[in-house]
Amino acid sequence: MKKNNALLLSTPYLLWMVAFTLIPLGVVAYYALTDPATGAFTLNNLKSLNLYWGVLWQSILYSLVSSLVCLVLGYPVAYYIAHRGRVAQKMLYMLVMLPMCMSFLLRTLAWVGLLQDTGIINNLLAALGLPRLHLIRTPGAVILGMVYNYLPYMILPLYATIVKIDPRLIQAAEDLGCNSLQVFSKVVLPLSVPGILSGTTMVFVPAVSTFYISQKLGGTDTVLIGDVIERQFKQGNNPNLGAALSLVLMILVFVCTGIMNRFGADEEGGVIA
Amino acid sequence: MSKELIRLQNLVMEFDGERILDDIDLYFNDHEFLTLLGPSGCGKSTTLRIIGGFLTPTSGKVLFDGKVINDVPPYKRQVNTVFQRYALFPHLDVYDNIAFGLKVAKLPKDEIDRRVNEMLEIVSLKGYENRRIDNLSGGQQQRVAIARALVNQPKVLLLDEPLAALDLRLRKDMQNELKRIQRSTGITFIYVTHDQEEALSMSDTVVVMDKGRIQQIGRPEDIYNEPKNAFVADFIGESNILDGTMLEDFKVRFFGRTFQCVDKGFAPNEPVDVVIRPEDIDIVPPDGGHLTGTVTSVTFKGLNYDIIVDFRGFKWLIQTTDFHAVGSVIGIRLNPEDIHIMHKSEYSGMFGDYSSYSAEYDELTEDAGDEEE
Amino acid sequence: MKRTNRILTVLIFIFLYIPMAVLIVASFNTGKDITHFDGFTLKQYARLFQDRALLKLLGNSLIISVLASFLATVFGTVASLGLHNLSPKMRSAAMTLTNIPMTNPDIVTGVSLSLLFVFVGSKLLGQRNSLTFWTLLIAHITFNLPYVILNVMPKLAQTDRSLTDAALDLGCTHTQAFFKVTIHEILPGIVSGAIMAFTMSLDDFVISYFVTGLDFITLPVEIYSYTKKPLQPKIYAMFTLLFLLIMVLMVSMNLLQLWSDRKRTTARAKK
Numbered sequence: 001m002k003k004n005n006a007l008l009l010s011t012p013y014l015l016w017m018v019a020f021t022l023i024p025l026g027v028v029a030y031y032a033l034t035d036p037a038t039g040a041f042t043l044n045n046l047k048s049l050n051l052y053w054g055v056l057w058q059s060i061l062y063s064l065v066s067s068l069v070c071l072v073l074g075y076p077v078a079y080y081i082a083h084r085g086r087v088a089q090k091m092l093y094m095l096v097m098l099p100m101c102m103s104f105l106l107r108t109l110a111w112v113g114l115l116q117d118t119g120i121i122n123n124l125l126a127a128l129g130l131p132r133l134h135l136i137r138t139p140g141a142v143i144l145g146m147v148y149n150y151l152p153y154m155i156l157p158l159y160a161t162i163v164k165i166d167p168r169l170i171q172a173a174e175d176l177g178c179n180s181l182q183v184f185s186k187v188v189l190p191l192s193v194p195g196i197l198s199g200t201t202m203v204f205v206p207a208v209s210t211f212y213i214s215q216k217l218g219g220t221d222t223v224l225i226g227d228v229i230e231r232q233f234k235q236g237n238n239p240n241l242g243a244a245l246s247l248v249l250m251i252l253v254f255v256c257t258g259i260m261n262r263f264g265a266d267e268e269g270g271v272i273a
Numbered sequence: 274m275s276k277e278l279i280r281l282q283n284l285v286m287e288f289d290g291e292r293i294l295d296d297i298d299l300y301f302n303d304h305e306f307l308t309l310l311g312p313s314g315c316g317k318s319t320t321l322r323i324i325g326g327f328l329t330p331t332s333g334k335v336l337f338d339g340k341v342i343n344d345v346p347p348y349k350r351q352v353n354t355v356f357q358r359y360a361l362f363p364h365l366d367v368y369d370n371i372a373f374g375l376k377v378a379k380l381p382k383d384e385i386d387r388r389v390n391e392m393l394e395i396v397s398l399k400g401y402e403n404r405r406i407d408n409l410s411g412g413q414q415q416r417v418a419i420a421r422a423l424v425n426q427p428k429v430l431l432l433d434e435p436l437a438a439l440d441l442r443l444r445k446d447m448q449n450e451l452k453r454i455q456r457s458t459g460i461t462f463i464y465v466t467h468d469q470e471e472a473l474s475m476s477d478t479v480v481v482m483d484k485g486r487i488q489q490i491g492r493p494e495d496i497y498n499e500p501k502n503a504f505v506a507d508f509i510g511e512s513n514i515l516d517g518t519m520l521e522d523f524k525v526r527f528f529g530r531t532f533q534c535v536d537k538g539f540a541p542n543e544p545v546d547v548v549i550r551p552e553d554i555d556i557v558p559p560d561g562g563h564l565t566g567t568v569t570s571v572t573f574k575g576l577n578y579d580i581i582v583d584f585r586g587f588k589w590l591i592q593t594t595d596f597h598a599v600g601s602v603i604g605i606r607l608n609p610e611d612i613h614i615m616h617k618s619e620y621s622g623m624f625g626d627y628s629s630y631s632a633e634y635d636e637l638t639e640d641a642g643d644e645e646e
Numbered sequence: 647m648k649r650t651n652r653i654l655t656v657l658i659f660i661f662l663y664i665p666m667a668v669l670i671v672a673s674f675n676t677g678k679d680i681t682h683f684d685g686f687t688l689k690q691y692a693r694l695f696q697d698r699a700l701l702k703l704l705g706n707s708l709i710i711s712v713l714a715s716f717l718a719t720v721f722g723t724v725a726s727l728g729l730h731n732l733s734p735k736m737r738s739a740a741m742t743l744t745n746i747p748m749t750n751p752d753i754v755t756g757v758s759l760s761l762l763f764v765f766v767g768s769k770l771l772g773q774r775n776s777l778t779f780w781t782l783l784i785a786h787i788t789f790n791l792p793y794v795i796l797n798v799m800p801k802l803a804q805t806d807r808s809l810t811d812a813a814l815d816l817g818c819t820h821t822q823a824f825f826k827v828t829i830h831e832i833l834p835g836i837v838s839g840a841i842m843a844f845t846m847s848l849d850d851f852v853i854s855y856f857v858t859g860l861d862f863i864t865l866p867v868e869i870y871s872y873t874k875k876p877l878q879p880k881i882y883a884m885f886t887l888l889f890l891l892i893m894v895l896m897v898s899m900n901l902l903q904l905w906s907d908r909k910r911t912t913a914r915a916k917k
Contacts (some may be wrong), residue, residue: 009728024758209751
């Protein structure tokens, strides 16, 4: 295809993306640097961010923990699926993807029903004669919610990477004297690093910015950055502060993904399997 | 009477700062089987793609029937291509693959049917109409590719190393097939290969290329018997190439001896390259020969022995049906008709010494030698 | 080691499906409380189909998802063709741009788009209601496009380049070559991209929440507003039906692919 044709076909798309991806970010920056009342340039919005460092740190902490849990739980599952037969692999892949396609709100609400003090789990415990536990409105519940919702985002990229590992590499390692543990640690694990990075990014980003999970499952002291931003826009009516917070969140995510991308990127292929 | 169909004039192709084709001048006649022969990277496939319309030359003209067609896209040229890996459409069966070009040209249904069936007959694939492509063997896929191209009745057929993926015996059969089809349809075939045996056995005309330039054009026998420079001599068959001096017409001096030969037209005492084919050398007892040397290696090849002989530091390849042990001293006799003289060129000194068969190996052993020092 | 892996995998799958099981069971519940199963009934399903308002919301969600995913698929496929043939440097820049909506948190995408629309709408065009169906559509198309492109591009990269050359050689113009040959090769990518875009749109909550106006509300946004009182069980019925729909969709897609794979291998074995 001649170069002109290629440009002709791509330019509308590029213009669209600039218009609806880059320029909006510019608008956010504009609002962040503008006084809500007068519309004049100001750094006040950014300065008031000082109040929110705690919230930001808490968000990062929660999402790091969730990512780690997702990795620990997701890796064995991805490994297992990658070593099944072709038919089983497709079916299991579908089963992992299915929850991702179902209403995220309703599934989180189901956890409320499960974890409530008068919820399903506690009812079960009581029926077995065990003491009730206070599960909901705890940090644990929020992490559980995050792990539950984002686990498939970890499993799928991991699976995609592990399944591509050439079995002949494993045979070569065995031929050269490695036992199963060594094969795993010296061959499989290093080769699955792109999937690990990919999966971790895909869990970390939504986890750090969520607000529904913390609202439904968290207590009053679990306030995440997503909550704060949402409040500014919908209740506080202070889009400028909200914009400033969004800017910070965006920079944070950008820095984190930048660090992770240093370790490997796929140009034309996708994060999606 | 031959009619000229295609002419390439001063064709230059540059890509990424590299000159892939350097001033190519070539013409192609009707009814001929012409092969572009050369090592990878010599520009033969590029030339073919330019003729097909998939590449536009950096400068120069491509003429078809006297008209310049540089800017004519592939789908408007009366040329069809058989691709190296067949490029058959996986979502269509054999019939639809072959009929593809005819359907695009919107020919009437019965005409398409007639032509496709005729083609299936010609390539011996009758009965395979409804087969899926991935259900065919390599040779069968090859024949579908040929049928798909020929059914459009092009004036010229371009073939880009079509037999490269087939195994030896099938390749030889397909070579005969292609020759037969070319003779019976009368279509000009422009064939690209790096296999010199293939080129010699199939072609009416061979064009030897290297580094984007045409090295020699001629009939297969002429190219083989009278190569123009060391590259051609080495690329086609095996050759021992030595430094010599042309004393006068029919007299050449090398290895300290004067030999009779059958070439003339060189300047007196001109330094030349002397070519002697391994199969033309007679081995005689050491005292009865023109030169004597020591055998350094013997390899049994079935048809003959490949014997490497050291003559004063220069290694010769001799092909003979007799066994001579390593270390034995032998003599050789050369007949005047078997000594072929060429002008010196940029290729002189690069080929003809049989310390190794390939240039790559030479480099490896050179580097190893350097490291040891 | 392998057995523990299998047990762990089973446990995790159970973990993934428990909440959905709770919701499905609740759809058959006579009572409203999902923690208490009072009795089996199908009347929630009946109520669902009688609730005009709810069905309208569902309709809205479907309309926006189908429209956005369709437009994104067409737009994205055409764009992929162009991007595939760009010089590596330009392609790299374009892919970075494409990745932005995917690596940006939903909330930032939602906030930035809504600020853009409000800014353009009220400051530049002087409108009062800047957030409408059209802004919602634009937003959905924007976050759907990367999914389509990231599914189609790998397929384009895998396609044998000589197939397009062969089509041109046999008389096709570039457009004809695309529709007669290329599209068949990249079709799996187009389909999976389209389906991915559709499901992302259908379930999207965060972005829609920030970008939707009062004139066109989608289901997830509405559900979010039900914060205080317990949810009406009709909604669980709808969830269950959607679950079945999506499962049927996915299973049939899988079966279709397996069937076509098997057709090829048995045919080859026969030979």
